[in-house]
Amino acid sequence: MNKQQPNHEPAMGIPVVEPSAPSYAPHNQSNAHVGSFSTGLCDCFSDASLCCMTCWCPCITFGRIAEIVDRGSSSCGVSGALYALIFGLTGCQCVYSCAYRSKMKAQFNMPENNCEDCCIHFWCEFCALCQEYRELQHRGYDLALGWHGNLEKQNQGTMMHPPMPSGMTR
Template sequence: MYKSVAASSDYQPAPPQPLKPPIEWSTGLCDCFSNWSNCCITFWCPCVTFGRIAEIVDRGSTSCGASGALYALITSLTGFGWLYSCFYSSKMRAQYNLKGNDCLDCLTHFFCEPCALCQEYRQLEKQGFNMVLGWHGNVEQQTQGVAMTSTAPTVEQGMNR
């Protein structure tokens, strides 16, 4: 009879892995000098910056255009676009194990939405994303170096010296 591992009395589950401490953001909230073009776009049209951030954080499940349009609609109708972007800040913090908390995210987005969006944009750039390409463009760029062949490699016949 076969004995299952789960039914074995000497089965010990693996100990839980210790949580890594959260890391600092790569740039400060007001470090806009490193990317003036994004700073200007965010000041005049924050929906573009937000859309780019949301597409990367959602791993391509929502497009930059759709997220940016929804952000613009919420902001223009209610003035609560900062609350929508605050949700993405929290989601991004969790994905990349960044320091902060939900309360701090909301306060930052409420009082200084453009600075918060610029900081998140810079953080994703530091993570290696080309923000202009979007999620799918970044995935395609990363997989370009991987060559996939559809045929088996050729094998030489016989023994040669």
Template sequence: MYNSGMCPPYFQTNQYNNAHHQDQSYQPYVYPPIMQLPEVTTGPWSTGLCDCPEDCRSCWLTMFCPCVTFGRVSEALDYGTVPCVVSGSLYLMLMVASLLGCFCVCTYYSCFYRTKLRQQYMLEEQPCNDFLVHFVCEFCALCQEYRELQNRGYLMSL
């Protein structure tokens, strides 16, 4: 308990607080209105899904070694944190598992990177959602992603 003659400092009134509250010109701070952010729009892909003849090298690479194409795409989208060899090997194992009866496992894995690419560059989800694109046209989708990254300045062969 406190002595009757002593008040703690925060209970004492001082002249500054009294003068501050009695001042009629004092106005509380009013925050400015929140600005509306511009609506995020998506843009088109630099090439179409079936534009494989535009880059025959990536088309042939994808046809004969899709794991290499996928590895390069995933390494670019992961900023080099996961090497091409690791992603490509995992893709190859999932392709073998898909052939042995675990359908769509490889498609789930590859469509994740298509979604990542679309979100990173704000690309349209076309002609349908990413899973269906990879499910129906796996190699065309890989080629399109590869070309998109090349057109955006990535050196995919490194």
């Protein structure tokens, strides 16, 4: 539950509220997923469209994951293009994507095992990307919307509009 406490009132008498959580988290995020992935590494075919997208164009899957994990500081297009460039030039895109797996696990308080994560991305790159994508979906993100789209989706209807003056109008 996200409780907010007014910390002071400025001259206008409107309380200033500082959020208790420093970053966006969808409303339906639960603590049930803390500790491990909500789906297995080899559950790729539970979402056939994701599996196909990742198989034919992993840069899109990775770009979407990176945008959410980076909390909007990098775009899907830039991250995906960098992934494709690293893949094309070196074939070692797994090192780049593994770093995001570790970052995501740290954000969600999941146990980190860098050696295991690197091996997973080296030997099962597409399965790892699918698992990370599904994990973010299970935590309430719509990866196709991107970070800012998820923020807008969460904030729909919660925006407060200033009161309109009553009385005669022209």
